[in-house]
Amino acid sequence: MVAQPIDHCRKLFMKHESHEGNLLEKTESQPKVDDVDIFTAARLLQYLMLFFIIYMCRREYHKSGRCHYLIWLRTCFMEKTLSPGEKKENETRKEEIKPEQEELQKKLEELQNKLEKLQKEMGRRKAQFKSAWRNAPLYADWRKEEFEAVKLTLDAASAHPALRLSEKGRQVAWQERPQDLPSSTQRFDSLPCVLGQLNITSGRCYWEVEVGDTCSWDLGICRDNITRKGVVTMSPQNGFWAIRLYEGEYWALTSPETLLILREIPLSVGIFLDYEAGDVSFYNMTDGSHIFTFPQNTFYGILRPLFRLWSSDSGLLTIVKVEEN
Template structure:
């Protein structure tokens, strides 16, 4: 058998050291060592050395690859943690911006509502509304000055009238409107269930009454701690702060009626393009004897009138349009 020379040994060792284990063709070596005389001590030691070098190099490369993967994994974990922190910071800043935006929007809405109220009160005529006893349901009790309505324990024995509500505990205002712009205010903080608005003066009172625009009613409702616009179908309203006083603005020519929460000067609802004809009257409804009472606010005094009036203590005059 042919024994490898020392030169051949050196050449093979140099090839092993210079080549990457992944690129080394092991078959190339073993073809060359097929004829090694394993009985020769030198050749046997060389074969063992070469095998050891190959195994060691393979393990070393695998270890290096594993370390590389670990470094990559640690780097990715670090980058993920950094991105998570950045995401949390952006979420926090976004939350702060959202809160600031909501705060600014609320301030804008408040100023807008205040402006609208001021504008409307400047161009609308204030009215001291009084209640019409001839239209009051027999279960309703009117105050002596006819500005408060409550519900009694039982129905009163009242004369029959085509003007009186019979199916629902409602009452109309004494004043009627068929032109121009008007507004009045109603305190609602002492009532737990009510309807407020306007209606045609000739609505059906003696038969079953439906509170909706198609039947001549434009009103809002507070019932079971919820606010509703009595449209068809009814529309639930969102109120930021429960109103203690509601202001009703009627623009007859423009055929619209708006409701404002005077507690925070916010807009509640507007009925537009109303089918107005003939005269309109203020409309009030309570739901039960536990509903409390509604109070109509007196006519606000105009500063200009007070300056021109010789007697500033004289009571204001109701503005009525029939």
């Protein structure tokens, strides 16, 4: 089937060479190429292009072991040059591969149906997860998708005189000699605490605190209007929701306190707050595991992050910086 256009191209080449020789014998008074020359060159170019297409088709045929591309291209570009026998052969070949095409189309439709079912199932499971994420407090990364990471610094006006804050307000440490600071209704004078500069009145948010090898600390949230003078018991009844590390033991400051057993010592603690749901949970950000969730509460007014160090050998606490998007 390929030989016919090739032979035709060869004849055209010979005719063109003969015609070119005749042109050389003409005098200089005939410088223009006549219409026959232009037509011959155009036909020659056309058959060269068809020859190239046939070559590429045969190449694809040998690579894939199928002749679908060849049949398609021959039908598109060479239909006018095919003999009746070749046209009949093409029709026969189309009929032969038609059942295979129908079978492939059927399998494609089956795969599309399975894909649609799989997508629906994934959507259903994702919806179930989103509706029940509070009941699956296993890993911190699950909650990060539902909570907003907040930029947080420490409020120097609330810091106990024994606490020293860093210049950027993200780190608190104990200092041997308490500062001589003016008295203020906002400042703690008995509990060595400091609050975060964040007023929370709605939404879901979280922040992380590096505790490292700090040996004694309290972390959590509290109401903005808590008592900051005199003796204060840290409990939910008094507006505190926090956990504590003291003398190697971890406690949830419930009433009474709850001893916590952690599978791994946290180097960083995550505090997750859902204001409307009354939910505050703590996570070990070292391994992502859940530490403790306070029983559901009803929050009102302003809530603020809470930090506490116990003594000069406590160490320091550092708020993890939120990366810019």
